[in-house]
Amino acid sequence: MPELPEVEVTRLRLMPELTGRRFEKVEIRVAKLRMPVPQELGLMVEGRTLRAIERRGKYLLFDCATGWLLIHLGMTGYLQLLPAAVPPGKHDHLDCHFNNGKMLRFHDPRKFGTVLWLTGDPLLHPLLASIGPEPLSERFNGSVLHSVGKSRKVAIKQLIMDSQVVAGVGNIYANEALFMAGISPERVSASVTVVEFNRLAEAIQQVLGGSVARGSSLRVMEDSVAYFPLDNNVYGRGGEPCRRCGDMLVETRQGNRSTVFCRSCQG
């Protein structure tokens, strides 16, 4: 599923192809996503020139000067850049045609994604206004994490998955970052020390930044710009040996999400 690094790599790949290009035509085939795709989207976007593509958490923001096209890929969504003539298949819900003959196609089997039109400052929109700091910015560090986490009673894993605390840390990277930092996902947030919060913030940046770097360096695979493989240390490896100590990784559930960790390496 697209996590922050996949979203960022998508942005980096689309930007050189599409900035400065004009939206010619928008085709909405399926508007019934998690939130309805606004009817007037075509009217708003067509004829506009794309100035840039920004990202906030896992939200992509297409700067159209008069407003912003917001896209979230949900769990199963991806964006493809294709020649305009490629016929749509199942789950190809939306196409944006550009004046260079390219078409940006939104594909999302589970329809957890979001496509909206925003006016005004996008960061003030309710969906974005209360998102925490960008994990890959200098604004995010152990002190920031500590200042919110020191008084919270939730498990540390749920704290770092809270988008109000830090943007865009999903289940896979939460598991991986906690392993890297040597902290048990089950620890109550308030029991985590300053030193550990520092290690955790560092690990979050390492794990996300490393994936962005790896994803950016990969050749574009086929026609997709969304996915790249991930070699996880813990996620998806419950019951298998820990790569650090060899003990069996345990799999539990937290807030209905699967958690995998090493009881020996993560205290």
Place this chain on the structure above:
DNA sequence: AGAATTACCTGAGCGC
């Protein structure tokens, strides 16, 4: 306010 739970959705994998 913070924590916990629910809803949204479909493909994959499973047992029978």
Place this chain on the structure above:
DNA sequence: TGCGCTCAGGTAATTC
């Protein structure tokens, strides 16, 4: 072969 079940999970909305 196919039916029914469970699971996967980002995040907004809802409830406690």
